[in-house]
Amino acid sequence: MRVNRPKDGDPISVALNAQERHVTFDASRGAEAPPELVQLLTPEGERVEHPAYDIDLTPEEVRGLYRDLVLVRRVDMEAVALQRQGELGIWASLLGQEAAQIGSGRALTDADMAFPTYREHGVAWCRGVDPVNLLGLFRGVNHGGWDPAEHNFHLYTIVIGSQTLHAVGYAMGIQRDGADAATIVYFGDGATSQGDVNESFIWASVFNAPVVFFCQNNQWAISEPLEKQSRIPLYRRASGFGFPGIRVDGNDVFACLAVTRQALKNAREGQGPTLIEAFTYRMGAHTTSDDPTRYRVAGELEAWKLKDPIERVKAYMFKNQLADQDFFDSIEAEAADLGRDVRKRCLEMPDPHPLEIFEHVYSEPHALLTEEREQYAAYLASFEGGER
Amino acid sequence: MTTLTLAKAINEGLRTAMEDDSKVLIMGEDVGKLGGVFRVTDGLQKDFGESRVIDTPLAESGIIGTAIGLALRGYRPVCEIQFDGFVFPAADQIITQLAKMPLRSLGKIKLPVVVRIPCGGGIGAVEHHSESPEAYFTHTGGLRVVACSNPVDGYHMIQQAIRCDDPVIFFEPKRRYWDKAEVERGAAPLAFDRAQIVRPGTDVTVLTYGPMVKTCLEAAAAVEQDGRSLEVIDLRSLNPLDTEMVFESVRRTGRCVVAHEAPVFSGLGAELAARITEACFYSLEAPVLRAGGFSTPYPPSRLEDHYLPDLDRVLDAVDRTFAF
Structure with missing residues (x-):
């Protein structure tokens, strides 16, 4: 049999060249112009100007943001430790993404609605969800369990990207209600490859829904780097769908707050959706079950x-004398107390009763579940002392 | 009393539900000006406006996903999936989100979303337009699954589905859309999760639903002159099943045939056979037999008469129950 060797210009070698180019392509650099990044606070703690975005925070507000950042990192650290000690089945750490979550979370009004992934512990904090409630899912005593309507913070969604459609539907409800509110939906860089996320962009665009798409690009979808998801910077995806996209320094809490605040305001005022790409980094593993040393370099x-x-916030506060050492000490003490409290109440969380399996599946009586519940209750009762 | 086709009866039921509750929305592909490819939503956008009868982009997952979001905001969306074979892009949202979110919230969230699916074959359609995917959904905890078979149920059950606080998968037998019946709008409807004896009989219980109800009634009429009396039960609710009525009937007749268009293997008939065997073992004169589709993809339409269980295939199963 004759073997056709590919020559330059034939379809096979063109495809191979494209593949090669794809592998070496650096998505963070962008396909055309270099990406622009909104930053208001440098890593060194210097306030910098941006032509389109500014933020005017009182010293108290700055201290508040610092406190949020420190406390959510402490909760996260405690949860990782609880998992290592066998008290949680798994945990998805937010380490490194605190600014993206606190900045965007503090941009929300009470009337706004947030739709998280399973890593938005910082946003949950901003919405007043008790951190212990976040642990139930990871400990395996429930699948969620806080009241989304009480906090305007939806339940964690594990299937990647599904919640983007829920957020857009909710935003369409806000439109119909004529309410002065918007939704924000969180997802990661990996999720941008999901059909649901792309469908949600289309829906939001054609219905001009008041929704902010907040993509935390933490560079890694478990082990897959960004170039496995995209050949262009993620924020540029928005233009193809017909709405603005913007990249913000995801480690800059001021910039995240300013950019999200503006996007939410635009949404509430009828200007439709915005895609925000918060450029950040997942400092820890994907979850406690993951081992990033297998796929990324320490450098x-x-x-x-x-x-x-x-x-950087701490440096800024020191430089501008917005807080003294007592303040930082008091935050450290508060964090330690919070960590202890979260640990204590996690350990106290009871296992649900076996017959809870049948609860809350339907809101109205359901003959099959009634039957199965009765049968299993009788089975349990057949054991000595009524316990298996 | 008004004579209505099944399509018109569902349309009238939707209209009534929309008049009764301003939170009821219709969503789907071509449901607006066109009135849906089967005209089930005909005239609704004209009367209720574009914000309540929403022509959506062509993406089924998007339809269900945004309906969930609207339900979270207090709306009661009724989604149309244009054809049975197109529900699969939405299966992820239906199975992983719609069915499970109320439990995830420990009951704090209710999702009163109805997913209407024209189902079944017999209209000479191309691939993906003739399927019976009900077992995929009856297998999923958190969903209610119902199938209407006639205009009376079409009118009432769609309203009951909309009023239900749980998600409902609502199957409509597309080859029966043009069948007519007298519908009394003011009549008190049968409970949503109840089966109905549509023809009483004494010799064999025939369990069926959706498009096969008519086929089984014709089969029962055909054997009447032979002195064989079939009791035909329209299951109506596929999850939960009205096992009480089913068991009572089978205990009386001692014989049972289940008929559906869906493949027999792992179909609803398998579940019914197992449950009947367990509950009615000492009353059975013969094993429960099934008449249904083959374990193949739905065939090209020139072959669908061989695939779909017709009157003769149902009666063949009936005959076989007497051979034991």
Whole structure:
């Protein structure tokens, strides 16, 4: 049999060349012009100007943001420790993404609605969800369990990208109600490949829905780097769908707050959706079950450590004398207390009763579940003491 | 009393539900000006406006996903999936989100979303337009699955589905859309999760639903002159099943045939056979037999008469129950 060898210009070698180019392509650099990044606070703690975005924060507000950042990192650290000690089945750490979450979370009004992934512990904090409630899912005592309507913070969604459609539908409801509110939906860089996310962009665009798409590009979808998801910077995806996209320094809490605030305002005022790409880094593993040393180099982590979202706020506060050592000490003490409290209440979380399996599946009586519940209750009762 | 086709009866039921509750919305592909490819939503956008009768982009996952969001905001969306074979892009949202979110919230969230699916074959359609995917959904906890078979149920059950606080998968037998019946709008409807004896009989219980109800009634009429009496039960609700009525009937007749268009293997008939065997073992004169589709993809339409269980295939199963 004759073997056809590919020559330059034939379809096979064109395809191979394209593949080669794809592998070496650096998505963070962008396909055409270099990407622009909104930054208001440098990693060194210097306030910088941006022509389109500004933020005017009182010293108290700055201290409040710092406190948020420190406390959510402490909750996260405690949860990782609880998992290592067998008290949680798994945990998805937010380490490194605190500024993206606190900045955007603090941009929300009470009337706004947030739709998280499973990593938005910082946003949950901003919405007043008790951190212990976040642990139930990871401990395996429930699948969620806080009241989304009470906090205007939806339940964690594990299937990647599904919640983007829920957020757009909710925003369409806001439109119909004529309410002065918007939704924000969180997702990661990997999720941008999902059909649901792309469908949600289309829906939001054609219905001009009041929704902010907040993509935390933490560079890694478990082990897959961004170039496995995109050949262009993610924020540029928006233009093809017909709405603005913007990249913000995801480790800059000021910039995240300013950009999200503006996008939400635009949404509430009928200007439709915005895609915000918060350029950040997942400092930890994807979850406690993951081992990032198998797929990324240590130097990358070290480089991002220099851009830490908390240190730059601290440096800024010191430089501008917005807080004294007592303040930082008091926050550390509060964090330690919070960590202890979260740990204590996590350990106290009871296992649900076996017959809870049948609860809350339907809101109205359901003959099959009634039957199965009765049968299993009788089975349990057949054991001595009524316990298996 | 008014004579209505099944399509018109569902249309009238939707209209009534929309008049009764301003939170009821219709969503789907071509449901607006066109009135849906089967005209089930005909005239609704004209009367209720574009914000309540929403022509959506062509993406089924998007339809269900945004309907969930609207339900979270207090709306009661009724989604139309244009054809049975197009529900699969939405299966992820239906199975992983719609069915499970109320449990995830420990009951704090209710999702009163109705997913209407024209189902079944017999209209000479191309691939993906003739399927019976009900078992995929009856297998999923958190969903209610119902199938209407006639205009009376079409009118009432769609309203009951909309009023239900749980998600409902609502199957409509497309080859029966043009069948007519007298519909009394003011009549008190049968409970949503109840089966109905549509023809009483004494010798064999025939369990069926959706498009096969008519086929089974014709089969029962055909064997009447032979002195064989079939009791035909329209299951109506596929999850939950009205096993009480089913068991009572089978205990009386001692014989049972289940008929559906969906493949027999792992179909609803398998579940019914297992449950009947367990509950009615000492009353059975013969094993429960099934008449249904083959374990193949739906064939090209020139072959669908061989695939779909017709009157003779139902009666063949009936005959076989007497051979034991």
